[in-house]
Ligand code: TRP
């Protein structure tokens with residue numbers, strides 16, 4: 001049995017590029033040999049923003065899976081699947097929605113940020129508000145211990161932890177516990193009952209530790225409580241029940257800031273990418289026409305690598321000897337920019353060659369990809385089913 005279970009997902013939003021490779025996939029590929037790993041296509045998440053163009057999803061899903069396989073994600077060591085093929089995620093999303101305070105979702109930084117950024121889309125939808133909750137369901141349903149994500153997604157994992165805690169507080173108890181505790185709260189009497197409930201809510205919903213301390217002090221003052229009720233009321237404040245859902249850790253993907261063709265971070269929205277399996281002619285052309293230090297107007301003008309996007313690619317791809325050659329050659333104008341770019345072109349092509357070869361295998365026989373995913377869906381579904389059995393039981397839904 002593995003101690004750690006890693007889960008990560010990616011929205012299918014068109015071809016992956018070298019930024020994804022250096023930023024995310026290389027990390028997945030390394031981890032797959034060290035841990036139990038589940039990687040999935042978050043196609044429902046894509047719909048939260050692309051609900052008006054669902055026809056692009058199918059192709060993007062398969063392209064992305066081929067990109068993963070091409071990059072070296074190994075279906076023999078990790079489980080690859082598609083979110084919508086494990087409908088239990090949706091059931092958990094629904095059940096968790098019952099206990100999710102609206103404020104938690106409204107406060108998510110991504111919620112307002114994305115709405116402000118994607119102005120061409122109407123994101124004032126229920127589904128978009130629930131994006132982090134769907135993500136929590138993805139994570140909790142596999143009882144993942146670690147979730148590799150970029151910095152922007154860390155608040156979502158934090159939210160997932162709080163939600164798991166809240167779930168366990170609410171449902172991780174012996175049958176009848178809540179009723180008995182509620183009865184004990186009533187015995188405190190009007191004002192004090194109300195205060196106890198307020199303090200408890202503040203602690204459980206906002207993690208307000210002062211509220212917890214005040215509530216404990218309140219209980220300490222109560223002379224007339226029976227021992228059983230006192231214990232119940234203390235327990236009810238903090239939980240202390242069974243762990244049904246486990247709290248995941250965010251595993252921050254070290255921000256390898258892969259530079260794009262213009263020196264900004266490589267990103268589809270900047271139109272500065274090289275895709276993972278881009279053909280060789282196109283790669284060479286893109287790099288050859290990349291902007292360079294604007295001071296080098298003529299071949300005889302010296303330049304400064306610090307002001308050149310090509311230099312940033314050398315940082316990723318070149319060894320010390322080449323870097324020395326570039327610095328000296330650029331500053332003295334003894335090399336031209338095309339000459340300087342050639343080692344980068346060569347290195348990118350060398351990096352991509354095995355990817356293109358692996359991809360070809362899958363493009364020639366798409367049933368290979370379908371089988372890998374069918375297999376992964378089945379494995380994932382088995383795990384999800386086990387968690388859902390516990391969740392339904394905890395929420396009083398296991399009757400027939
Ligand atoms: N929200 C993630 C992103 O945009 C994708 C995602 C969905 C995810 N569900 C997940 C990542 C669960 C990790 C775990 O990148």
Ligand code: SF4
Nearest residue numbers: 293303308330337340
């Ligand atoms: Fe950039 Fe290289 Fe040209 Fe210098 S020689 S400006 S580093 S491309």
